[in-house]
Amino acid sequence: MSILPRERNAEKAIFRSSLNPKCLDYCMKYQLYTVTVIAILLLFAMQSGAQTRQVIAQTASDGTVHRIIILDNDTFPFVVLKPVYVFAKRHFKNKKEEQFYWRTVRDVKRVLPLAHYIRQVVVQTNDTLMTMPGKRERDRYMKGFEKSIFKQNEAEFSKLTLNQGKLLIRLVDREFNVSSYELIKAYRGRFTAGFWQLFAKLLGADLKDSFGSKEQDAIIEQIIRMVEDGDI
Numbered sequence: 001m002s003i004l005p006r007e008r009n010a011e012k013a014i015f016r017s018s019l020n021p022k023c024l025d026y027c028m029k030y031q032l033y034t035v036t037v038i039a040i041l042l043l044f045a046m047q048s049g050a051q052t053r054q055v056i057a058q059t060a061s062d063g064t065v066h067r068i069i070i071l072d073n074d075t076f077p078f079v080v081l082k083p084v085y086v087f088a089k090r091h092f093k094n095k096k097e098e099q100f101y102w103r104t105v106r107d108v109k110r111v112l113p114l115a116h117y118i119r120q121v122v123v124q125t126n127d128t129l130m131t132m133p134g135k136r137e138r139d140r141y142m143k144g145f146e147k148s149i150f151k152q153n154e155a156e157f158s159k160l161t162l163n164q165g166k167l168l169i170r171l172v173d174r175e176f177n178v179s180s181y182e183l184i185k186a187y188r189g190r191f192t193a194g195f196w197q198l199f200a201k202l203l204g205a206d207l208k209d210s211f212g213s214k215e216q217d218a219i220i221e222q223i224i225r226m227v228e229d230g231d232i
Contacts, residue, residue, distance in 0.1 A: 181207035
């Protein structure tokens with residue numbers, strides 16, 4: 001006959017109450033001592049392993065670079081594998097739900113490269129701004145950069161539908177863990193951020209929208225992983 005968790009807890013309580021307090025205190029101290037010794041041994045083993053392990057890169061005759069790990073004079077190939085995500089086969093409740101799903105797949109495939117592009121631009125811009133001595137130089141650079149980046153990408157971004165634009169706003173938040181509004185405010189100031197937020201509101205969008213705040217974002221995250229893995 002199996003014992004339920006509550007019954008097990010009750011038995012433990014009865015057993016503990018029957019012990020002498022000094023004996024119980026000794027047992028708890030002994031357990032703490034044992035855990036401490038095990039932790040020290042594990043840390044020592046990790047430190048010893050780190051001292052004898054070496055990861056190096058080797059160039060083969062065909063020019064390709066291979067990483068290897070040397071562990072106690074033995075050589076092993078060193079390969080970092082990408083995470084593999086496995087999702088259950090999706091079953092739709094109705095035609096409307098199926099249409100929403102495949103429309104979202106289309107929009108993610110359209111918008112995801114743009115979110116990655118924005119991330120790349122922001123990283124490169126940060127690197128450039130870090131080389132400038134003062135705020136005046138950075139502001140002057142950002143004014144010119146804003147015009148050039150708008151001119152370069154106006155045609156591409158103008159092809160987005162309203163729903164794709166809203167999705168891009170949330171994917172930008174997913175990339176940076178910061179909303180589009182906060183990014184604009186950080187680079188161009190509160191006034192410019194407020195202007196573009198007002199413009200977005202007139203179109204039915206919100207630059208302060210964050211990824212993960214909506215119920216369908218779980219589906220979008222799954223689709224993103226499948227798109228990046230080439231499964232859809």
